[in-house]
Amino acid sequence: MMVTKLRLITQHVMFFALTYGGRFGIRFGHSLPCFSCPYVSGCGGSCYLMALQGNWWGLQMSTTDMMTAMGLESLAHLGIFILLVILLNKFWCGWICPFGVVQDWLTYLRRRLAIHEAQFRWLTRDRLKTVKWILLAYLLIVPLLIAHAGGHYDLHLPFCRSICPAKPLMPLFVGNVRHLALDFTNAVTLLFTILSVTIAGGMLVGMFFKERFFCLFCPMLVLIHIFRKISPVRFEKNVDGCIGCGNCQCMCPMDIRAVHEQKTDKNVLSEDCLLCMNCTEACPGDEVLSIRFFKWRLFASSRNYVARRFAQRQRLS
Template identity: 35%
Template sequence: MKSILSGLSLGRVRLSVQLLMLLLTVWGANLVGYYAAEKISTALPALSCAYDTQNGGYCALVPLQHQLDHQVGAALARAQQVALQTFLPLLLTLGSFLLAYLLLGKAFCAWVCPLGTVQEWLYRLGRKLGLARRTVAPTRLRWLRPVKWLVLLGLVFALPLAAGLGVAPHSAGNPYCDVCPSRIVTTLLTGQTDELALKVGGDALGLALSLIGNTVAGFVLLASLAVRQPFCRVCPMLAMNALARHVSLLRLDKREHSKCAQCGICSRACPMDIPEIHHQHGRRAFTEDCTLCGRCAEYCPDDQIIRVRVGPLAAFSSSRDYYKRQVKRETPDGERKVIRIARAKPVDSSHGG
């Protein structure tokens, strides 16, 4: 069955989408206006930062935290009109998130998220600079994977709710935004430096969160030069996207093949160092850490083994011919190859006829 994107370079198509979405999620407000009603969406399943005053749409984590703080927690504390003031706005935010997710699913992480794009480009810069490359071993992934769930439960849900109930300080109202590296990275892209300032005028928690935020942003920028997608591995948005990955129309699919046990190129190509794409097949190969970048399908050397599907249709399928073209330009690890053009030898005219 012929793929929808047959004949096209999936990597180049994704790069085009990343460029377009980076323009939209960082500078898009210059076209659509700033904040609230002028925003394209307040429920993007990607880290499009609301602190960036020029972006065109921001992520679901912003209204989610504010609603848990100002609406859910406060309404529960007052015990008045809980159904209307608490759960309806929350359900609307989550509902719009699920609607967007139903269409594109985890691809928001690899194709739309501006922080993911910046990390990916920094890694490419690191390759050009000749820096040593680092991967995350499967043994470390076992303890690293739960972190994104702890961040989601603790910083996105629990602390804002506690602030709304009055048992946590006001600075706990949107704690994830205070530590999210996208707050600093994307605002710096627009020339804003205000978010680098520490919050010294408030309480101790606010100061601690701003210190952690600056530290995390600096670490992510430096680590991205050697490690692929370092923050994506602990991102709460990835956790939210993972909750419903099997109900999305867009998903990853791998067919069992006898050569897979000796190959493993797909796992080397994966920016998230996912071992399951090598050792598993079917639904088990589509793990919680997958961002649907499609590199595993691009670097699978056999036909129709790994597919990116839209419902029953194959948007992109692995192909031996595609693999041969791809490895001429870039290795599975992300090392760009220098294409050398052989120069013609000069003709010796001294022996000419």
């Protein structure tokens, strides 16, 4: 079976399991390294970013709570998160993340309408990389300030409540429109909800015109990336085999140039990579790009595969 199809099936199965799974007794816990939003009632598992920022199992925990069983629990959640990240690494992004699927739907719609994708200049694209680090810093520092430096409690879950577009958008899939409303309780809540709704609106437009637009800014991507070196998931390039055709760059939803440009290091799993394997599928060099899991090779590029896949695809279009 074509990798694309397998990925589509996996993505959709996981979307339904993570969005509606709770209603059928599926519960994957609170440590998932993907945007399975806990604001979706009846979801099948929760994004770890919420646990990480929260006062139950996260950074906002007070020093006294840390000494209790809650401290151990939070360590357990962190442990599970790290384990999951190590095990599947970026597969979480390209194959599982439900918010990623929503973005892919928008892209699919745009392509059906034959609307051209927005293009960033290379320099702009490189500069955007820093945004997700800033967001990561934001979601780590603010909870610490609340817990230890007297920050206002209404600043809690800063990333989820003010930035993350999944919070207003994902609950729409279970018919919940409450998160689109503004909260007039005080200045902080009002600011947070205005930010949240504005960003969600902007992101919707962005995600329509640019494939995986939100992933460009996703702090989870950074967290996952940190563990790439100890993960059994490997994305490798036979640098001597590359003839530099540039298909990998052309096909990448994140416009990654590193795979194409790499000339010495065989490890090409870059910071923005989602492991969607689009590049590997389009690489005409036999075994030039390959995805490995431990010692097993999951998939490797080949000329025959490219010819088969694209001939099929063009029949469809």
